[in-house]
Amino acid sequence: MSKKSLIIEQAALLFAEQAIETTSIEHITKQCGISKGAFYLHFKSKDDLILQIFDHFFKDITARFTVIETSASSPKQKLHAYVVTFFVMLEEKLPFISMYIRQQRTPNEALFDLFTYYNKLIDHATKQLLVAVYGQQLEGRTLDTLVTFKGLMRGYSEHILWHRTAYDYNKLATTIVERLSLIVAQSATPFLQDDALTLAPCEEITVEVISEEITLQLKNYPPQSLIYETLSILQQELQQAKPRKAIIHGMLATIQTEHDLQWLIFLLNNGKLH
Structure with a gap:
């Protein structure tokens, strides 16, 4: 693990345990066994560190999705694995995310731009997966199906966030994929329409x-x-x-x-x- 990755992972744990405001840079460097100088080689400030933590989280989830995407599984199996992976990641990052929400920190412009960037990337990859699963059924409504899928994911995410207990994510994935398939099969009036099933490369990735x-x-x-x-x-x-x-x-x-x-x-x- 690189020194930068070590700082990010240890800081996320400390922030989750002690909150952002009460965790000093000195606490972080002590936990990592490094000097303050070594910290400032990688991060300009605590706010910059928080930005890098979220960047690390997003890269982690897209990297895990890549493993699924390049596997030999069927498209529907990949979609199931995608859902499971998302909620496993949510569970892993929940302490930090819950703390961030509890402190009611307002994302700054840089963090908002980061969320927007990764949202576009993940949406693009998700649409490709949905097209692989449902094929011609998505003719003219790939975007509408993406929004529906994200709505199901977000709804269950909010429930898990506010009702903490042990969840069976394989069962949850089966439920979400089953309901999405029913919607795709039965829906005849998409709210959002698009042109084609063939998706162009993501414009954000130059x-x-x-x-x-x-x-x-x-x-x-x-x-x-x-x-x-x-x-x-x-x-x-x-x-x-x-x-x-x-x-x-x-x-x-x-x-x-x-x-x-x-x-x-x-x-x-x-x-x-x-």
């Missing part, structure tokens, strides 16, 4: 965004390693006027099982590469 992530990841691998060489080839290919899909897919196959690169894989699978 070549520059992907290249920046590769540059960050190159620092985590020794230059003589296979992963470093693979990332370097990917970086070079992305600098071409028209990156070759065969090269990118070949390099993806090499890093597919690398846990720390799942966020990068998500970007490559969903990004606009030219």
